[in-house]
Amino acid sequence: MSKIKITQVRSTIKRSKRQKATITALGLGKINRSKEVTATPQILGMVEKVKHLVRVEEL
Template identity: 45%
Template sequence: MATIKVKLVKSTIGALPKHRATVEALGLRKIGQVVEKEDNAQMHGMVNKVSHLVKIVE
């Protein structure tokens, strides 16, 4: 199955509680951390919601 790599590029300090929870649900804790997730609609929705905090790594 296809996967995407998501990297946390900005701190969640000052972010909305919903956005913090989304970042935590993605499995990201530290800036610069990269996690590999399944490439499905749910993950794309989560990444789009916090697109100002994360980026997709090729």
Template identity: 50%
Template sequence: MARVRITQVSSTIKRPQTQKNAIKSLGLGKINRSVERELNDSLKGTLTKVQHLVKIEEI
């Protein structure tokens, strides 16, 4: 599987609780914080929920 770098680019203020939970489950929480993860089906589903709040780069 491919590795991806996920960077939060927008705030979760005034967002639904499900999107806040998705950001927290990714290990993010502050703008410009990044994590590297192995891309799998469950991660793709989580990223779909918050695609407008994050930037995704393949490594």
């Protein structure tokens, strides 16, 4: 499977608990923090839910 790099670009302040939990589950939590993960359907679904807070790059 391909790998993707997820970078948080916006704050989770004033966001729902669900979105904050998704950001934490992706291994993020601070602006400009990045994580390289395998692009599984579960990860892609989580990214879709917080796409307004993160930037995604294919590796």
